[in-house]
């Protein structure tokens with residue numbers, strides 16, 4: 508297993524001979540090792556450095572190792588702790604496991620036992636970190652992005668070429684055109700593929716939350732910060748950070764993002780220690796960032812750092828050659844997911860799919876086919892199952908008392924407010940909801 512990135516080990520033992528032997532053995536394996544002999548030194552170090560694993564002797568002179576363990580669980584909950592114990596004190600080691608330690612080693616232990624324990628715990632730590640990332644973006648694996656449309660083929664060719672470089676990429680395109688899918692594909696085509704691709708949805712976070720989400724925070728740095736957290740930047744170390752809807756990235760935080768992109772350095776909230784992370788940035792937006800720069804809503808220097816390469820995804824209505832392929836792929840997937848009888852489209856249904864304007868792009872096509880696959884009771888999907896004749900979102904008049912469901916009223920109202928508001932924030936204010944809720948509803952209703 509690779510040692511350097513996920514092999515930061517802390518040794519805590521008051522016997523200097525043990526510290527020395529352990530240190531040599533683990534450093535020989537390529538891990539980065541720090542060794543201290545008291546609880547105070549350990550606490551001091553934990554405030555300043557991130558460790559993945561700690562070997563902790565519970566007998567630390569005057570200090571009680573169990574107290575230190577409890578402190579570690581709060582300060583660095585992600586860190587795995589292996590207790591080092593004498594034969595006569597195995598009972599205490601069992602108490603320690605109940606208090607959150609991962610395992611214990613009985614002294615004297617051989618170098619092989621130590622190496623094995625370290626490798627096992629670090630592997631578990633890596634798995635936990637990976638799981639955290641995946642949980643944040645539970646999605647089906649990205650579908651085949653292949654296209655028969657010349658504009659899209661050109662974008663894909665450039666994307667594959669630049670994927671292997673470390674250049675930051677800005678992906679432009681209307682909502683639902685597949686910017687997120689393309690970002691994940693670029694990560695998959697890059698040399699960073701074995702590391703994480705971490706996504707942040709910018710509009711869903713306030714400036715304060717965004718800072719702590721991106722860079723992490725130290726315990727006590729603000730009300731409610733009861734634990735130290737690692738930020739997304741740390742999770743993406745060696746991999747890719749995808750900033751979705753970058754146009755909504757808080758202006759006040761843009762200087763810190765710029766510095767991170769330029770110098771690869773950052774500080775956690777409430778913690779002065781400067782840390783480094785090697786992260787490739789992909790960003791996406793459906794807003795006009797040049798216009799935002801002119802209006803003073805986006806920093807020009809940040810834009811120049813983000814758009815080293817710009818990829819512009821064509822809207823679905825300009826991908827006539829792909830509409831039917833995508834529709835057939837979605838149909839095959841959804842009838843399988845829902846165990847439904849539909850297998851193909853009638854001639855009229857195919858025509859209707861080609862003639863429709865697709866304002867919500869691939870996301871809308873996906874939703875239309877998902878619905879059709881559920882409502883169609885036979886093998887052939889007809890035009891009526893597609894529901895394309897429905898009024899486009901926002902055009903319906905949501906009159907109080909009209910015979911509309913609450914959901915349709917909400918959708919129409921949100922669409923109308925969005926259409927008349929210059930920014931998402933202002934629309935959220937008008938609606939009296941926060942930007943993250945509006946962001947979710949916009950996706951839910953395909954607006």
Ligand SMILES: Nc1ncnc2c1ncn2[C@@H]1O[C@H](COP(=O)(O)OP(=O)(O)OP(=O)(O)O)[C@@H](O)[C@H]1O
Pocket residue numbers: 650651652653680681682683684685686687688689751791792793833869870873
């Ligand atoms: N080539 C493709 N094949 C299959 N599904 C796709 C493809 N491209 C996009 N999709 C699907 O379309 C939907 C929208 O894609 P995605 O979220 O990547 O678009 P987006 O441009 O990032 O949208 P937004 O701007 O609203 O964030 C998702 O459900 C995605 O899985």
